[in-house]
Amino acid sequence: MTPQEDQQHTSCVNHEHAAHGHSGHGSHDHGQGLAEMLDLDALLLGSYLEEAAEWAAGIAQTAPRTILDVGAGTGAGTVALARRFRNASVTALDRSAAMLAATRAAAAAEGFTDRVHTLEADLDGPWPESATADLMWASSSLHEVSSPERTIGGMYAALNPGGLLVVLEMDSLPSFLPADGTDSHTAELGLESRLHAAMAHQGWNAHPDWRGELERAGFHRVEQRSFNTMGRPLPEPTARYAANFLGRIRTALAGDGAPATHDTSPGAALRAQDLAALDALLSGTGPSSLLHRTDLQVRGRRTAWAAFKA
Template sequence: MAHDHMIEMLDLDAEVLHDYHSDVIGWVGREAAADPRIVDLGAGSGTGSLALARELPGARVTAVDVDPEMLAHLRARAAEAGLGDRIDTVEADLDQPWPALGPVDVVWAASSMHHMADPGRALTSAHGLLRPGGVLVVAELESFPRFLTGTPDEAVEDAGHAEMDKRRHEAGLHMHENWGALISRAGFTEVAERHFDIALPAPLPPAAARYAAVTLSRMRHGLEDRLPAADLAALDRVVAGLPGRNDLSVRTNRTVLLARR
């Protein structure tokens, strides 16, 4: 069930934050070669692969992920969208030596670099995949989505985020890297950086409200053994009360870097 919720959360992120994703892919389309070959590193449920194939009609995408269930979901969604002939999947652990994936015109890494055991090494490998003049795109979260800003339950959500930040740090995730410096060190040039401050006001449409429910439920599950009983009870109350609320909003910050080999 937790795995299903992860897939649903990723799919909802793409649906709810459609304008952000479309803006980024439009930027890639302007900078990349015509009809590009693209590798999507850490493709997850396939939101990036699907959007790239849909919005760049001449593109061919290879989606790489370690999780076979994610890749199966991606293939099913690609087939439903009529994109199955333009999206291939490769199951691979990107912390191990990479399979032959290049040469390609675009390397896309959306919310995946912070999961790498050694992001610097991964970026060097990405450099090696690209043709001269090819484009690297790294999109990372500056802040995870918040839904209760300005409501009486804002402090409950804040406490959950603080503990989740500790958990990610303990797990060795690279959440606060200087991505521009790492990208330059890997040999890339023309590094451009854009920041996106996303704010969707209340009341949210149904998909965004579901995004809030799935995200906060996953937070509650992840903090089962980490919060005091009173804080867990407060989070339980918030999650149980989400259906029907009309004061939820979406606030998050993303950073996207585009660089050239």
């Protein structure tokens, strides 16, 4: 994994968490920093997982007995699925042994040890023969694999007849700063929008509308739904999440040098004052420091595609 690949993890989030959820099958960083970010994403924005799981339960053709969480990360989605589908066995798939260990711990804390299993596999290789299920779930993970078309084909072949595949992605990177700014933080007005544009220019969180890929793989019907996400009012975890995420953006921007004012393409460069404002946010002192703020709130939006196999 190259340093550039590490910088380009988003959620996921989650590499959803992302975010946006979120890891273990392509270019994800599996260090402690990513694990913390995934856990904070689940703590603050995890309500969308329950909403999406409830949506899947309502549209599934039959109640699933076997579920596969593809790119499980630290297990937030795995636990949400086990909680909603009480009669199902849930397998978390990830290429990282450390992430799978975190998933097992999260499942044990909920009392799901007997129903939650793990499978270590890299989806940049062949689809694992044992990875079959009635319901497959891929949250902020499909865009990370080297060949999404091949992976979707593997999912379709391994999904049981009448099964359901749910793919979730972040519509945009998470925001943390007050939307309208304040008199004491005027340098932050519009800052996150410009940061997001700069990251889009670098290819962060790049994913298509998956409908076409899913239909070409053979799924006979695809439904789509959006989930607005608003973080829980927990100032200290929110500040840590913001510092973690914006710190990754700052690292990615470090190699850009001075803003290239001659390049007018969208997101090609940031103003010097934007970088200064970002540095002030990431500093440990001063009125703008994220670690001393109580006016932060995580905001975002996810889209889910539900694909049905005949």
